[in-house]
Amino acid sequence: MRKRIELFDIAVYLIVSVICMVMLYPLLNVAAVSISSHTAYMQNPMRIWPSDITFDAYKDILSHPVLARSYLNTIMITISGVAIGIFLYIITAYPLSKVHLKGRAIMINLVIFTMLFNGGLIPNFYLIRSLGMVDTLAALVFPTLFSAFSLILMINFMQNIPEELEEAAKIDGASEPYILFKIVVPLSMPIIATLTLFAAVGYWNSFFSAIIYIRSVENWPLMLFLREVIEGAKMLQISAGGNNAEIGNMNVMPETLKYATIMIVILPILSVYPFLQRYFVKGIMLGSVKG
Amino acid sequence: MNNGKASSVWLYMRKNKWLYLLLIPGFLYLFIFKYVPMFGIIIAFQDFNLIKGITGSDWIGFENFRYLFQSDDFFMILRNSLVISFYQVLFGFPAPILLAILLNEIRSLLFKKFAQTVLYLPHFISWVVIAGIVINMLSPSSGWVNRLIVDFGGEPIHFLLKPEYFRTILISAEIWKELGWGTIIYLAALTTIDPSFYEAATIDGANRLQKIWYISLPSIASTIIIILILRVGSILDIGFEQIFLLYNPATYKVADVFETYTYRVGLLEGRLAFTAAVGLFKSVVGLIMIVLANRIARLFGKSLW
Numbered sequence: 001m002r003k004r005i006e007l008f009d010i011a012v013y014l015i016v017s018v019i020c021m022v023m024l025y026p027l028l029n030v031a032a033v034s035i036s037s038h039t040a041y042m043q044n045p046m047r048i049w050p051s052d053i054t055f056d057a058y059k060d061i062l063s064h065p066v067l068a069r070s071y072l073n074t075i076m077i078t079i080s081g082v083a084i085g086i087f088l089y090i091i092t093a094y095p096l097s098k099v100h101l102k103g104r105a106i107m108i109n110l111v112i113f114t115m116l117f118n119g120g121l122i123p124n125f126y127l128i129r130s131l132g133m134v135d136t137l138a139a140l141v142f143p144t145l146f147s148a149f150s151l152i153l154m155i156n157f158m159q160n161i162p163e164e165l166e167e168a169a170k171i172d173g174a175s176e177p178y179i180l181f182k183i184v185v186p187l188s189m190p191i192i193a194t195l196t197l198f199a200a201v202g203y204w205n206s207f208f209s210a211i212i213y214i215r216s217v218e219n220w221p222l223m224l225f226l227r228e229v230i231e232g233a234k235m236l237q238i239s240a241g242g243n244n245a246e247i248g249n250m251n252v253m254p255e256t257l258k259y260a261t262i263m264i265v266i267l268p269i270l271s272v273y274p275f276l277q278r279y280f281v282k283g284i285m286l287g288s289v290k291g
Numbered sequence: 292m293n294n295g296k297a298s299s300v301w302l303y304m305r306k307n308k309w310l311y312l313l314l315i316p317g318f319l320y321l322f323i324f325k326y327v328p329m330f331g332i333i334i335a336f337q338d339f340n341l342i343k344g345i346t347g348s349d350w351i352g353f354e355n356f357r358y359l360f361q362s363d364d365f366f367m368i369l370r371n372s373l374v375i376s377f378y379q380v381l382f383g384f385p386a387p388i389l390l391a392i393l394l395n396e397i398r399s400l401l402f403k404k405f406a407q408t409v410l411y412l413p414h415f416i417s418w419v420v421i422a423g424i425v426i427n428m429l430s431p432s433s434g435w436v437n438r439l440i441v442d443f444g445g446e447p448i449h450f451l452l453k454p455e456y457f458r459t460i461l462i463s464a465e466i467w468k469e470l471g472w473g474t475i476i477y478l479a480a481l482t483t484i485d486p487s488f489y490e491a492a493t494i495d496g497a498n499r500l501q502k503i504w505y506i507s508l509p510s511i512a513s514t515i516i517i518i519l520i521l522r523v524g525s526i527l528d529i530g531f532e533q534i535f536l537l538y539n540p541a542t543y544k545v546a547d548v549f550e551t552y553t554y555r556v557g558l559l560e561g562r563l564a565f566t567a568a569v570g571l572f573k574s575v576v577g578l579i580m581i582v583l584a585n586r587i588a589r590l591f592g593k594s595l596w
Contacts, residue, residue, distance in 0.1 A: 024412075088316060095314050121550075121553045205415075
């Protein structure tokens, strides 16, 4: 009996550890290759430990003029998208969290309907074009600003805030906006943190809007730049055809360059993620409890 | 009487004026960016072109749909979407349930926290990065997968140019990205189980596997069923980015789905009205499927709305 339990535990730890390794392996491999020399990469492409350490790939990619520009674009769309989006979620969710509000059921149904049915790509493209947003950063911010799913998470969360707190403030003569921003918003920080993380990651990683709406290089977000590096480097590799003399002219080899770019792109997410983890799990669980 | 009712509504609105004012920006957004494109679907019934616009283009009724249902492309993308969705459900659906149950069996809180941190991480990595890693990993000239094949005496394989490998590659990448994230909802359900059930089972001499089979699984069965129903309800939604970043002309015949087809043929080839019809077909089928799925979910006492 005792022995059997121990075996079971070993099996569980072993399986979970292997899965964790599968999750981490590609990222460790990218990190290790990005700071190794090309010779070291060719010797062992599977490496997760760098060898012959060099930062040439980073130097090369960081000096690329388009990288700085697209980094800045991504930072701008992320900040503005998150700020406007979160503000909209707050002011829209608050009235809809009031069960007594007349017309609430209809309005919530109008919100939910946007989850069930959509115009599709072509009418959306035509709308953005009619608004004059094609090839502007606004086209990367507005279409994904506000999702019904996140709004409903926030409504559910706000519904669970005790009514008494607001009533007390109301008796003291506080106005609705005062109650919202001084009482409800501070109490809603877990869900606000969760939605901020989701929205920020969504904007940081956004590729679909960019491939559809963006034309000129100066408006590229980071993901278009990264894709270009990956594709471009792939073409370089094919055109070189394994001819070392030809490759020898370049300072840095494609794979190390690609992997260094990937590292630069995911570094901000990797660095904030561990600190935000406790918020998003809590936020999802609290928000999904129906009031 | 009527007047009195109207004025009481007016009084109510005035008393709650802030609540209604706060709703205006959000609903204005929904109207412009969600509802206007829904009306824009009428493009599908026009001989639409961008210069004439919606008001100037000629109406052609169901001509686009007639063409659509006669084209081979339509049946190809419908089949691809259904097949990919089927494999996503077959392999991608049970995986997080099994992992959640394993995580629930871990007693060391520290190890569990560490595992969860690692497992949720891929969800936050973009498809551009994942596709970049996959393309490089499978590269015939320098990827490590082909290096291993050559080391074992095989010939390098152009994995991404072979239709027979496409679905396996796509679904493996999707599972890598979403496996850990998918466990959250089941872990939440598992934490609501009353510990006294397990204690009683221990007294009765049940082993760990029996406790999983007779307590854990039945307790999260309703969650599993709801998630499965809703997943099946969105059977035509494959997602644009992962397909677009991994496919190429050599694999179109197994990889092309509604999202990628609408983009390529609609925006790149400029057949807007025709692909608006493709999009409308998908949206209508999607609406019917999800409403049906929700009806069924309600029978189990839960629903999406």
